[in-house]
Amino acid sequence: xxxxxxxxxxxxxxxxxxxxxxxxxxxxxxxxxRKDFYQLLNDANIKFTFPAGFxxxxxxxxxxxxxxxxxxxxxNDFEIWLMVKSQKQNYNxxxxxxxxxxxxxxxxxxxxxELGKATAIALTGGTGILERNIPPTVLARYNADAGRSYLxxxxxxxxxxxxxxxxxxxxQQSHTGMLVAVCFTNNKDADFYNNMNRACRSFKFKxxxxx
Numbered sequence: 001x002x003x004x005x006x007x008x009x010x011x012x013x014x015x016x017x018x019x020x021x022x023x024x025x026x027x028x029x030x031x032x033x034r035k036d037f038y039q040l041l042n043d044a045n046i047k048f049t050f051p052a053g054f055x056x057x058x059x060x061x062x063x064x065x066x067x068x069x070x071x072x073x074x075x076n077d078f079e080i081w082l083m084v085k086s087q088k089q090n091y092n093x094x095x096x097x098x099x100x101x102x103x104x105x106x107x108x109x110x111x112x113x114e115l116g117k118a119t120a121i122a123l124t125g126g127t128g129i130l131e132r133n134i135p136p137t138v139l140a141r142y143n144a145d146a147g148r149s150y151l152x153x154x155x156x157x158x159x160x161x162x163x164x165x166x167x168x169x170x171x172q173q174s175h176t177g178m179l180v181a182v183c184f185t186n187n188k189d190a191d192f193y194n195n196m197n198r199a200c201r202s203f204k205f206k207x208x209x210x211x
Contacts, residue, residue: 033059037069041203043086044177051202054080065122065159067182071199078195079163081182082203087111087175112178113148116170119180120150123166128153134169143205147171160184167196173205 034056041048050056054071060081061067067081120129134147150168154160163184172178181200185192 033069037082037084040068040084040086044084044179045086045173045206045208046084046177046179046203047206048203051198054199060159062159073195076191076195077186078192078199079161079184080196080199081184083115083180084177085111085115085179086177087172112146112170112172112180115178115180116148116150116168119168119170119182120152123154123157123160123182124152125155134171139171141204142171143173143207144171145174145208154184165192169200171205173208176208177205179203 038048051071053076054073057070057072057079059067059070065081067083069082069084070079071082072079117131120131130151132149132151134144134149139145139147148170150170152166152168154163154166156162160166161184164186165184165188167183169181169183170178171180181203183192183196183199185195
């Protein structure tokens with residue numbers, strides 16, 4: 001039952017938000033993953049600097065989860081999954097159809113909430129989630145307009161290597177792009193938060209452009 005719920009919730013949101021990512025070949029070579037990831041970053045207006053002390057690992061991409069780029073800190077009990085999505089095309093489509101009642105196109109600027117929550121449910125079965133808005137002072141560090149965090153007690157899953165806890169950070173630059181980072185640990189201690197801060201400081205939205 002939990003497995004089916006996880007698949008249904010996560011797949012439903014991905015069909016709208018990250019369908020192109022789901023079409024990628026499983027076990028994509030890591031060098032090709034990195035090239036594709038940097039293209040996604042550029043499309044979403046995000047700058048990324050690979051953090052010191054981390055190494056790239058094959059991104060999780062199966063019937064339950066689909067992410068673009070994964071990293072770990074060897075020996076430090078920490079892993080991070082990253083998903084990036086440009087919202088430019090979706091937002092333009094929304095603008096063209098927002099007055100058409102029959103179109104029923106969702107506002108892409110709400111998708112960072114939907115995707116963050118869907119990921120949290122997929123990883124927990126819907127329980128053990130502490131959800132908070134990211135304050136403006138923190139958003140400013142990322143040049144983001146909105147964001148939410150989810151602190152999780154995880155299901156015991158092979159995909160997550162049986163990690164016990166995770167922190168999801170879902171960020172958006174309005175009309176432009178969004179990024180979801182899932183940070184895994186077995187211990188919610190100072191090392192976890194230090195590793196998380198090092199990883200999260202590696203990405204930042206570029207200044208928003210005006211039309």
